[in-house]
Amino acid sequence: MEFGSQYDIAIVGGGLAGGLAALAFAHERFRVALIDAEAPAAMQKESFDGRTTALAYAAARAFKRLGLWPMIEPDAEPIRDILVTDGRAGSAIARGGASNFRLHFDSRELDNGEPLGFIVENRHLRLAVFDALAHAENITVFAPAKRVSTVYAPSSARVTLEDGRTLDASLVIAADGRFSPLRMEAGIKTSNWSYPQTGIVATIAHERPHDGLAQEFFLPAGPFAILPMTPVREGGRILRHRSNIVWTEAQAAAPAYLALDDAKFLAAIGARIGDHLGALTLEGPRWSYPLAFHLAQSFIAPRLALVGDAAHAIHPIAGQGYNLGVKDIAALAETLADARGLGLDIGALSTLDAYQRWRRFDSSALAFGGDALVKLFSNDFGPLRLARDIGMGAVNAIAPLRRMFMKEAGADFGRLPALMAPMS
Ligand SMILES: Cc1cc2nc3c(=O)[nH]c(=O)nc-3n(C[C@H](O)[C@H](O)[C@H](O)COP(=O)(O)OP(=O)(O)OC[C@H]3O[C@@H](n4cnc5c(N)ncnc54)[C@H](O)[C@@H]3O)c2cc1C
Structure with a gap:
């Protein structure tokens, strides 16, 4: 069995991760299909999401390079x-x-x-992403459209929507959230609690x-x-x-x-x-x-890559959940562009493995580190409180340690994808 190659990449999930992924892949001149079960108008309503995002400075650079910043900046404190x-x-x-x-x-x-x-209020991020999607070349948005099944063949995949339409692509991206049906169907297990x-x-x-x-x-x-x-x-x-x-x-x-x-x-x-x-x-x-905490045991399968909460959903203690997703997207866009430059198949496991090696360890370290912080700090047990207070005092007193934590809060650690590199 083989399918066509109508799109290079089909992204399932048009939330903050999927929307940004579409723009990052189109920026690399891939032909992209973006699918979400919700109507874009509903996702842009004020009543859809009351959260703000603490967008780390290195993640904000990706929004700047993708041309979204002029629309976000007036609402970014x-x-x-x-x-x-x-x-x-x-x-x-x-x-x-x-x-x-x-x-x-x-x-x-x-x-x-x-x-x-x-x-930044999430609604302002969404408005900027939807505005850019509406003007982007190479992106076709299918929404509202629920994905109901995906079949993977040796050199392409077919995504079927609830209304019967089918889309063929070389690579499918799971950006379908923490309970990612695509991840589950692919048999990828998670550590979760x-x-x-x-x-x-x-x-x-x-x-x-x-x-x-x-x-x-x-x-x-x-x-x-x-x-x-x-x-x-x-x-x-x-x-x-x-x-x-x-x-x-x-x-x-x-x-x-x-x-x-x-x-x-x-x-x-x-x-x-x-x-x-x-x-x-x-x-x-x-x-x-x-x-809740969800960390996928693998970020990839043949013709499938996980990004955003589909790969890792973490406690908001450090405000890093979406920032991790931005780094996934930037790293994956760069990995795929490099592979295409070498004439390689972007959906092949050997290509996707480079993405997994780049992102899984980094995400796991941050996810488990955040979880340890939640457990260390969400209690009032005297000896533990004393120990953590001494730790905080020590970090506060040592300038290089302070700088290390600030860079971590800024998503500016490990190997940075080009989209998140310092701006000249
Ligand atoms: C209280 C709180 C505060 C937070 N604060 C921060 C912060 O300050 N900084 C930070 O970096 N992160 C923060 N986060 C984390 C951040 O909000 C999430 O990481 C981010 O919203 C995840 O986006 P996503 O696109 O991966 O997933 P989702 O937003 O869950 O999007 C998934 C999309 O997939 C679609 N979908 C699912 N199944 C299908 C299907 N079968 N067919 C079609 N579409 C489908 C859904 O409709 C949805 O639009 C916070 C989280 C919480 C809970």
Whole structure:
């Protein structure tokens, strides 16, 4: 059995990973089909996703090189500093409940002149990606269109959609999320577990400016992050300062917090962050996400490569999930372009193996490192708290260690794909 080669690459999943992958592959002049079960208009609605992404500075370079930055930049708040504090159960941080052991990362200590990253609302990332997809040559979008089956032949693959249409391609990309049906059908197993935690997400407006400071408090129920967003402006005037809250709470307690009225919900936030931002108000709805870990045991199979959450879905503790996906995409685009340059088959296992060697170890190290942090910090056990506080104090005191952690937060470690290399 053999199929045609209508497309070089068929991407299943048009979320933040699949959309960016389509643009990166088209940038390398591959003919791309992008398939998503959801309608693009629905995915671009404000009600679709209330999260922000802490886009690491090296990941932002890929958006710049692909021409997306002019549309994102007005809504991207640079992260100038990160402050990590070990907090204590039931005591407000600013009233002396925090441990003295803090970690302060200052972007000015890096010599590249870039901020540590940017906080961007996911909806703005999606709008920029969809806008670029609409103008891109070499990309055909099939959406809403659910993939129902895939058949792999020796030199091509056939993807069948629910409405009966078929697409033939040399390579299929699984960008279909953490429960990736493509990954499961290919028999690729995952290491996976659920955290007994829920991610509560909300946007707050506050009286005082955040000055580009991202804060994370390690509380016994889980990390609590305050992420600086762009202000709401009218003309040149700032109407409201804004931050996004990513509050990891015990799964059993989260429904009660989510059901509080606005005043009590804000009081619960204030009890955790103290009063340094002044009076708080809620901007828009609250969101909640179950938190889990999935790491694919292989990122490839014949004519199939996994990217984004299909390959690795991790705890948001370090804000690195999508950044890992951006690196997958940039590395895969480069690997495939190199293979084509040498006249090799882009779907052959030997080609895809170069991608797997580039990305799997890096992703696993970050995924397991993040998991260890969740377990180390989501408790209030005295001796453990002492040990971690001493560790934080040591990192904070040693400039090269601080710089190493800042580069990691900036997705600027290991072998960087060309799309993420420093801009000249
Ligand atoms: C609370 C929270 C905060 C986070 N904060 C950060 C952060 O600050 N920084 C960061 O880097 N990451 C962060 N992340 C992680 C980040 O949000 C994810 O890594 C990212 O959204 C994953 O995108 P994706 O495209 O891989 O998957 P998804 O968004 O799950 O997209 C998968 C797509 O596949 C489609 N699909 C599935 N099956 C089919 C099918 N059969 N046919 C057609 N289409 C199909 C779906 O419709 C969907 O659009 C956070 C995550 C959480 C939960």
